Amino acid sequence: MDKDFGVLPGAAGMRVYVTGVVDRLTERNRLPFDYSVASLRLVDFMVDGLRRGRPERGQIAGLLQGLGAYTGEVIVRRAGAGWVDFGAEQRELFGQPVGIRMPDGRVWNPLGKVVNRFERGGPEESVQRLYLLLHGRRRKAAAPIDQTVVCGGRIR
Numbered sequence: 001m002d003k004d005f006g007v008l009p010g011a012a013g014m015r016v017y018v019t020g021v022v023d024r025l026t027e028r029n030r031l032p033f034d035y036s037v038a039s040l041r042l043v044d045f046m047v048d049g050l051r052r053g054r055p056e057r058g059q060i061a062g063l064l065q066g067l068g069a070y071t072g073e074v075i076v077r078r079a080g081a082g083w084v085d086f087g088a089e090q091r092e093l094f095g096q097p098v099g100i101r102m103p104d105g106r107v108w109n110p111l112g113k114v115v116n117r118f119e120r121g122g123p124e125e126s127v128q129r130l131y132l133l134l135h136g137r138r139r140k141a142a143a144p145i146d147q148t149v150v151c152g153g154r155i156r
Contacts, residue, residue, distance in 0.1 A: 011083035040128035068111030
C-alpha cells in the first residue's frame, strides 16, 4: 500500500520532490493531481480511504508524506506561499522538517495537516478546507485605474 517517496528534501528541493510524488501517484491511474485547489479534495478522499483500511501510520508514512508535500505545493502555487526549512523549535512543534510561509509571514504545516486528517478524520481536518480558510494568501492584483472594465454589459 505504501509508496516509497524517499527522503523528504529541504525547502529548496520540494518542487522537484512533489513532481516525483505526482508522477508516482498517477503512473497507473489518471488521478487529477493538477495542483488545483479542487485537487485537494482528492487528497482528502485518499486519506479517508486509507483510514477505512485501518493501517498503522508507519505502514503508510511515505504516502502521507507525499500527499502532505503535494498539499503544500498546491498552496505554494495558488496562494503565493514559499517552502521553508523549519528551525529546531518549529521541527519539534510541527513534527516536520519543512513547511510553508505565506506572503504575510505566517507559517503553516501542510504535511502535518495530512497526518492529522489520517489520525483524526473529520471535516475540520480537511486539507481542502485548510486552503479555503487559509489566512495570509496573496491578494489578486487590482486592475489598473485607467483600464476599462465591462460589467454586466455596461462600461464602467
